[in-house]
Amino acid sequence: MRQGTGIRYALLGVVSQHPDGVHGYALKRHCDRLLGNFWQLNFGEIYRVLDRLAADGLIEHVLVGPESSRKLYRITEKGRRSLDDFILLPPTDAPRPLRQELAVKLLFAGPGRLPELLRLIDHQREAYMRELSLLAVHRRRLARSPVDSFVTQLLIDGAELNVRAELAWLDEVTQKLQERFAGGA
Amino acid sequence: MIAFRHVSKVFGSGDTVVRAVDNLSFECPAGGFWALTGPSGSGKSTVLHLIAGLTPPTSGRVLVDGADVAGMTAAESAALRRRRIGYILQSFNLLPFLTARENVGMPLVLDGVRQAEVDARVHDALALVNLAHRAGHHPTHLSGGEQQRLAIARALVIRPAIILADEPTGNLDRNAGRQLMDLIGDINERTGVTVLLVTHDPVFAAYAHRVLRLVDGALGQDMALVDKRRDPARAAAR
Numbered sequence: 001m002r003q004g005t006g007i008r009y010a011l012l013g014v015v016s017q018h019p020d021g022v023h024g025y026a027l028k029r030h031c032d033r034l035l036g037n038f039w040q041l042n043f044g045e046i047y048r049v050l051d052r053l054a055a056d057g058l059i060e061h062v063l064v065g066p067e068s069s070r071k072l073y074r075i076t077e078k079g080r081r082s083l084d085d086f087i088l089l090p091p092t093d094a095p096r097p098l099r100q101e102l103a104v105k106l107l108f109a110g111p112g113r114l115p116e117l118l119r120l121i122d123h124q125r126e127a128y129m130r131e132l133s134l135l136a137v138h139r140r141r142l143a144r145s146p147v148d149s150f151v152t153q154l155l156i157d158g159a160e161l162n163v164r165a166e167l168a169w170l171d172e173v174t175q176k177l178q179e180r181f182a183g184g185a
Numbered sequence: 186m187i188a189f190r191h192v193s194k195v196f197g198s199g200d201t202v203v204r205a206v207d208n209l210s211f212e213c214p215a216g217g218f219w220a221l222t223g224p225s226g227s228g229k230s231t232v233l234h235l236i237a238g239l240t241p242p243t244s245g246r247v248l249v250d251g252a253d254v255a256g257m258t259a260a261e262s263a264a265l266r267r268r269r270i271g272y273i274l275q276s277f278n279l280l281p282f283l284t285a286r287e288n289v290g291m292p293l294v295l296d297g298v299r300q301a302e303v304d305a306r307v308h309d310a311l312a313l314v315n316l317a318h319r320a321g322h323h324p325t326h327l328s329g330g331e332q333q334r335l336a337i338a339r340a341l342v343i344r345p346a347i348i349l350a351d352e353p354t355g356n357l358d359r360n361a362g363r364q365l366m367d368l369i370g371d372i373n374e375r376t377g378v379t380v381l382l383v384t385h386d387p388v389f390a391a392y393a394h395r396v397l398r399l400v401d402g403a404l405g406q407d408m409a410l411v412d413k414r415r416d417p418a419r420a421a422a423r
Contacts, residue, residue, distance in 0.1 A: 125398075126408045132391030133410040140367060160388055167387050171224070 009086045010035055011049050012058055012075065016083055021062045021072030024050070033145070034152055058082050100124075106173070111181045118174060125170050128163050135160050187213040187236055187347065187379065192245035194231055194402075205231040207402035208245070213381060213395075215250075215346070218373040220382045220393035228402035229383040233349045236381070237270055238262035250346065267296055271340025271348045271378075275355035277332045279324040279339075285311065286320040289338045296343075310338040313372060330361035334368065341372065347379045348372075354389050366392040 014030045015022055022030070024047065031041055050073060053059045058079035064070040075083070102124050109117050139156050142149040194206040205228045213219050221229045234240045235247050238254045247254045249269070254262060266272070279288050290307045298306075311317045314334040324332050333353060340348055350369065354362035366389050373380045382393055390396050394411035397404060 122406050125406065129387060129391055129396055129408050130410055132388055136363075136366075136388075136392055139363070164388060 005086075005092075007039060007041070007045070008049055008053065009083060010039065011046065012053055012079055012083050015053075015059055015073050016075045016080065018074070021074040023070065023072055027073065033142075033147065033149075035155075053079070114177060114181045117177060121170050121174055125167060128167050128170070131163050132160065135163070186215050186248070186250060187381065188246075188248040189232075189235075190246040190248070192235065192242045192247055194228075194235060194240065195243045204402050206235065206242070209399075209402065209404055210245075211397060211404065211407075213379060215379055216373070216377045218370065218380045218382070218392075218394045220384060220390040220396045221399060222384060222387065222390045222396055223399035223405065225385060227399040227405075229385075229399055230351055231402075232399070233272075233351055233381065233383055236347070237266055237272060237349060239266075267292065268343055269346050271337075271343060271345035273333075273336055273340050273348065273350040273353045275352040277324070277336040277356075279332060279335060281324055283323070284320065285316060285322050285324065285327070285335050285338075288324065288335060289342050292339060292343050306342050306344070307338075310342040313341055313376075314338045314368060328361070329357050330364060333357060333361075333365055337365075337368070337372070341376075341378075345378060347381065350380065350382045352384055353382070354384065354386065359388075362386075362389060 011027070011031065014027055014034065017030070018026075024043070027050075028041065028043060028046055031039075031046065035041070050059065054061065054073075057076060059073050060076050062072045062074050064072060102120060105120060106117065135156050139153065142152055142156075189209050189211050192206055192209045193204065196203045196205055207228070209228075209232070221232055223229055231240070235242055236249060236254065238257060241255045249265065252265075254265070257265065280291070283291070286307055289310050290303045293303045293306060307320075308317065311320055314337050316331060316334055316338060319327060319331060319335075324335065327335065333356070337348075337353075348369075353369070354365055357365060369380060369382070370392050372378060380393075382390070384390050391410060394409070396406075396408040396410060398406040398408065400406075
């Protein structure tokens, strides 16, 4: 799944949860709660995606009252069918392990750069530890929220397992690089 | 405050010598919540033993609130453990024939504290770990997570300045482990007790404000996690 497709249907999904329509600002809040930590969306991106969804006839605008200029977004029948189709089709994205920059740096750094490489690995490890820390904060926030967050908790579980695997890989790379290039040092 | 100044700990001699801790220096401020992580055999637990005065350093100084632990008499270091340091281990070491309330009160009873004060402090400690409603139960009737919380209450009842936690999640499933780490974080925040956590699990280490990664007894990496976690901008956005 391309990121674009994911965001498109994530927003359509959030709109679908509000049969009477949802305001752009509230939509962003719901997105942050559901998807925060995974997709950081700003208002600009959200409105761009909403405009596309409206142009494709998947959502429509409704006005709150006759004299109000407040615009709500509501899913259309076509949008519902499209969301349903998307949900039921097998995901098209393949797992993409080791697609980070670090893998490329490792490939071309050469043995003379061991100290620098080890520092890069440390840097990456710290970034992952911060990610775990943020996931723990996100999890705590969800646990305190009155809204049912079962699925978001599952997504956090998945993100946590990914980071855990990356960290284990970094430890292994560190150990093997040292064995191979710094033997006796 | 806990300070290590060029601390080494060597076990054995000659061919079988093992440097469990190798010229380690760090300074954990009062109220800090730090994690020590690293592969098994990296010296994490030895660091806690050195702080508690359970083993003397081979060289260097281990300072707890400014006092050199190695320079203490056996009685002084026992008093440090009894009054200043709460120890939590992977095994809960609860006495099965005593109730939760009696288990938590034991360190105070052994220290000669009068019963009325024991009762009051046990009540507070059980409330801190959300176990007040289980006070009359025996450990065998509690879940693994509850038993570990009980062990934490027993460590807290002496009102320690420092909690040393050695793989406290080791016998818990992932969810109970997370709840325990949340609780330890809360207690650190609410009581200001310094927490030094040893864990090989990065998910649990990430609950700390700072993570020291030990490699062969030496400081491999020093990671600060707290700045992003407490970023007020993120908090305001929700």
